Amino acid sequence: MKKKLPLAALAAALVVPAVVAPIQGFADAVAQIESGLYFNGAEGERGEYYTFEDWADLSPVEKGVLVDKYGTGNIQVYLKQLNKVTTLKAIADQEKPFLDVAEELQENEIVGDFTNGATGEDFSVYPTPTLPELTIESVTNPADITVVVGTAPALPETVEVEFEGGTTGEVAVTWEESDFSEAGTVEVTGTIAGTDKTATINVIVKSVEDLNAAIAAVKSTSETGNSTDFKTALTAPVLGIEGIEEAYLDDYQSTIADALSITSVADIQALVNLVNDAKSGEEAELVAAIKAANTVSTLEDALAEAEIVHVSSITSNLNAYSTAIKSDNPISLADVQVIIDATNLDIVETAVAKAEASEAAADVTAAANMLTNIESVHPDFDTPAEGEKSFAERIAAVLEAIDAATELEGLITAANEATDEVALLAALQALETADLIEGVVASNDTAYFAAKTAETKFVRPEDIQTFVTDVNAAELADKVEGLVAAVNEAADVTELAAALDALKEAGLLVNYETANDGAYDEASTGEYASVDAIQTFVDDVNAAEALKAALVAINELDSDSYEEDVLEALKAEALALTGIVDKNVALYTAELPEVAEEDTFADTAAVQALVDTVNATNLGKLNAAKKAADVKVALVALEADGLDLELYNELTSAQQTLIATSIARDSDGITTVEDLQEAIDMMAMALIAGFGI
Known part of the structure; x- marks a missing residue:
């Protein structure tokens, strides 16, 4: 026979059965009883209780004392996860593990008053009362419930009943399955176990449109409705907003009115919760103190107590904070912080805008000082939105404008006070250098001074610009006749060149080319009535000379010339050729003489004829084709030039299109039928073999 352990040793060695996860389905009757060891005291005395963890922390001596005090038969071991219980005595007597000895806990098996041995807290486990059988009369x-289509309602778990004899109570109810997929009123029936009694509840099913309308009503009445309308909208059953306090309705209304967007019930609930949180506890007291402050000093103290940041101590700013707080009626410290930050922006914006409008040095200094003050309490204050200027940049721009205005005033004063032509010209040139006027002609200095009378008074740069323009026009009118006469009277190439250059310097003639002086002299008739006539003469000579040069360049080419040189010569602007196809450059080159001759191409028409001739050939048309369809047409035409399309014709239409597209996209032109034949056959064989091209 095995030797039994002493009781103290048994208690010390007790191991808690390992349960890796809760097991479902235990009786609710023992839900209030927790796992552990229950030491039952004598009748009328309080016992002790230890969780398995606390029991494990006791020393062997402490455990032995407890076992000796209560006796193993009065020590119950209960494992809630398995809802099983036994005594230390049963474990010792049977010499088996807990799981082999323990049995399912029976009703009222563990009852009594206990003290938690680890915490010292007292608690009691009461026996389950036996209720008399009551008849439900x-x-x-239950009251109606409102839900949105497709949402299952949270039906009550119990209903109120009246028993025989007039007493009332709550009993469990089981509701039937119902369909809430369509708008309307659904009557749901519930049964009460063990009776023939039933309960009914009306579920009012609202459409999504009804819900959206209710949400919109909350937003609209918060902004324009009276408090009664707002309350009706906020408490609409379809919304199901929780926690609404009658005393906070005005705060709900102002908070929701200030919200940028209300699109869901969750949005409204969040704002209601925000108000509820703000109106209760320490935060509410701090906000109330801020709103009640009636002097700048008490306001500053209240803001500091609430740990509101970015507060400027300047009296005018504190007054601005006070005004804004009274106007906006904040309900939370977050609201107060928003007001302080927004007021700081308004304060600086007002100061900077005033400086921008006045461009007065005193206003600029005031704005800069105010910005510095706010930045001292809010270092990141001057951080503009993307694409906007900072306050510092705007102030700097005003300073630049003031400096520019001061400089401008000095320049205009210099022009007004000039006492001779040298001083006046210098003043006008300084204005031109500053990009305030343009068109100052140094040779008109005497005319400028002569036109400036004692009554002349310049106020703006525009006044001076008008003055300069008028004098220039008058001087130019006087000069034009002489300049035109100089062109007509030029006796040789040198005099004509000088006359044309004078017109150019006067801004009356463009495109004058000194390289064409000889041509101008040779072509001049000396009978020009106006500057426009001379301009036409110069343009005609330039065009003729450019054409000569272009024809010389063409006539210097031969069939061995570089193709890029041929293409450049053909594209000369003076020739004005049409229809040039870059991919035909090799064909154009082949049509040039084997040896260059001066008179091969006497005029533009001869060169155009070469281009047109090449373009009209079948190869020329092929190279000019930009679409696969045009290439196909050209290939058929080239059969007359010896192209064999036998292999090409064996291909599918799609494969033929691939070849045609490849030819159209090739940047190099086809120069011979033989080259074309080789290219087509190679692509056709690749396609037939299943390869790409």
Whole structure:
């Protein structure tokens, strides 16, 4: 026979059965009883209780004392996860593990008053009362519930009943399955176990449109409705907003009105919760103190107590904070912080805008000082939105404008006070250098001074620009006749060149080319009535000379010339050729003489004829084709030039299109039928073999 352990040793060695996860389905009757060891005291005395963890922390001596005090038969071991219980005595007597000895806990098996040995807290486990059988006389149906289509309602778990004899109570109810997929009123029936009594509840199913309309009503009445309308909208059953306090309705209304967007019930609930949180506890007291402050000093103290940041101590700013707080009626410290930050922006914006409008040095200094003050309490204050200027940049721009205005005033004063032509010209040139006027002609200095009378008074740069323009026009009118006469009277190439250059310097003639002086002299008739006539003469000579040069360049080419040189010569602007196809350059080159001759191409028409001739050939048309369809047409035409399309014709239409597209996209032109034949056959064989091209 095995030797039994002493009781103290048994208690010390007790191991808690390992349970890796809760097991479902235990009786609710023992839900209030927790796992552990229950030491039952004598009748009328309080016992002790230890969780398995606390029991494990006791020393062997402490455990032995407890076992000796209560006796193993009065020590119950209960494992809630398995809802099983036994005594230390049963474990010792049977010499088996807990799981082999323990049995399912029976009703009222563990009862009594206990003290938690680890915490010292007292608690009691009461026996389950035995209730007399009561007969239900009537059932009170629950109030209606409102939900949105497709949402299952949270039906009550119990209903109120009246028992025989007039007493009332709550009993469990089981509701039937119902369909809430369509708008309307759904009557749901519930049964009460063990009776023939039923309960009914009306579920009012609202459409999504009804829900959206209710949400919109909350937003609209918060902004324009009276408090009664707002309350009706906020408490609409379809919304199901929780926690609404009658005393906070005005705060709900102002908070929701200030919200940028209300699109869901969750948005409204969040704002209601925000108000509720703000109106209760320490935060509410701090906000109330801020709103009640009636002097700048008490306001500053209240803001500091609430740990509101970015507060400027300047009296005018504190007054601005006070005004804004009274106007906006904040309900939370977050609201107060927003007001302080927004007021700081308004303060600086007002100061900077005033400086920008006045461009007065005193206003600029005031704005800069105010910005510095706000930045001292809010270092990141001057951080503009993307694409906007900072306050510092705007102030700097005003300073630049003031400096520019001061400089401008000095320049205009210099022009007004000039006492001779040298001083006046210098003043006008300084204005031109500053990009305030343009068109100052140094040779008109005497005319400028002569036109400036004692009554002349310049106020703006525009006044001076008008003055300069008028004098220049008058001087130019006087000069034009002489300049035109100089062209007509030029006796040789040198005099004509000088006359044309004078017109150019006067801004009356463009495109004058000194390289064409000889041509101008040779072509001049000396009978020009105006500057426009001379301009036409110069343009005609330039065009003729450019054409000569282009024809010389063409006539210097031969069939061995570089193709890029041929293409450049053909594209000369003076020739004005049409229809040039870059991919035909090799064909154009082949049509040039084997040896260059001066008179091969006497005029533009001869060169155009070469281009047109090449373009009209079948190869020329092929190279000019930009679409696969045009290439196909050209290939058929080239059969007359010896192209064999036998292999090409064996291909599918799609494969033929691939070849045609490849030819159209090739940047190099086809120069011979033989080259074309080789290219087509190679692509056709690749396609037939299943390869790409």
